Amino acid sequence: MATSPAGISKKVALKATPAPVSSDAVGEVWAVLDMGELGRLIGRIALGQATHVSAILTDLEPAAPAPTFQEMKDAAIRALTVRSGDDPWRRDGFLFEAISWIVARQSAAPSDFMRDPHLKSTTQGLDGLLIRVSPPGTITKLIIFEDKCTDNPRGLFKGSVLPSFKTHHRHERAPELVAAVAELLRQAKLKDADMAIAAATAVRDLSCRSYKASLTVAHNQNTQSARAALFADYEELDLITQGQRIGATFVMPNGDLRPWFESLAQIAIEQIKLLPVI
Numbered sequence: 001m002a003t004s005p006a007g008i009s010k011k012v013a014l015k016a017t018p019a020p021v022s023s024d025a026v027g028e029v030w031a032v033l034d035m036g037e038l039g040r041l042i043g044r045i046a047l048g049q050a051t052h053v054s055a056i057l058t059d060l061e062p063a064a065p066a067p068t069f070q071e072m073k074d075a076a077i078r079a080l081t082v083r084s085g086d087d088p089w090r091r092d093g094f095l096f097e098a099i100s101w102i103v104a105r106q107s108a109a110p111s112d113f114m115r116d117p118h119l120k121s122t123t124q125g126l127d128g129l130l131i132r133v134s135p136p137g138t139i140t141k142l143i144i145f146e147d148k149c150t151d152n153p154r155g156l157f158k159g160s161v162l163p164s165f166k167t168h169h170r171h172e173r174a175p176e177l178v179a180a181v182a183e184l185l186r187q188a189k190l191k192d193a194d195m196a197i198a199a200a201t202a203v204r205d206l207s208c209r210s211y212k213a214s215l216t217v218a219h220n221q222n223t224q225s226a227r228a229a230l231f232a233d234y235e236e237l238d239l240i241t242q243g244q245r246i247g248a249t250f251v252m253p254n255g256d257l258r259p260w261f262e263s264l265a266q267i268a269i270e271q272i273k274l275l276p277v278i
Contacts, residue, residue, distance in 0.1 A: 181202055
């Protein structure tokens with residue numbers, strides 16, 4: 001399994017429960033089991049990404065002094081803090097992407113490799129990617145993730161998530177997907193020649209492809225009929241089965257999206273501050 005700065009402890013931060021959607025899609029509902037553990041994990045993810053960015057900058061500017069661990073902590077805290085006057089959607093989008101990643105990691109197989117969440121989340125690119133590699137280097141599962149933290153889940157699914165999935169389904173973003181798959185295959189320690197073949201084959205093979213749309217929803221949307229309405233039109237991704245279209249929902253614990261994500265960010269920040277400076 002791909003290593004990660006977050007790590008998954010014996011405590012379970014989140015629970016994913018299978019939930020019916022429709023004849024066109026399967027679903028799951030997420031719930032928080034341990035807010036403190038969730039904040040700890042997100043703090044580790046933020047710190048790990050800050051460290052990763054620093055390593056890249058050091059490679060680009062080798063003459064520059066290497067940042068200290070305290071500077072790494074400060075960078076992670078800044079990334080989790082919404083400055084006065086800024087819209088919190090970007091920070092909250094990262095938090096939700098991290099939640100999606102944690103849920104997937106908790107049920108991942110030893111042969112699964114996942115793309116880590118990114119602090120610099122944008123509306124472009126892949127939110128998440130998982131591949132399963134079977135000997136001698138065949139990809140038997142490929143899941144493309146779209147994670148949206150929103151108070152308009154239907155609008156985002158119909159107007160953003162589904163169109164993004166369609167571009168992948170029509171192989172219009174094959175080069176981007178090949179590059180992302182190849183990066184994960186490096187973690188699986190495949191030879192370069194094997195990586196190229198496996199990546200190119202996997203991105204064209206719809207039989208091993210799944211799509212997972214994850215959205216925040218209100219309590220009154222936690223029913224099968226609401227999920228069916230939310231993920232309506234998923235069947236427009238044709239030539240795949242019901243089980244390859246996944247609709248996940250995270251029911252907001254207090255029903256108030258932005259304050260809840262702010263409280264989660266503050267827990268993560270406190271966890272980062274508690275780490276000893278080395």
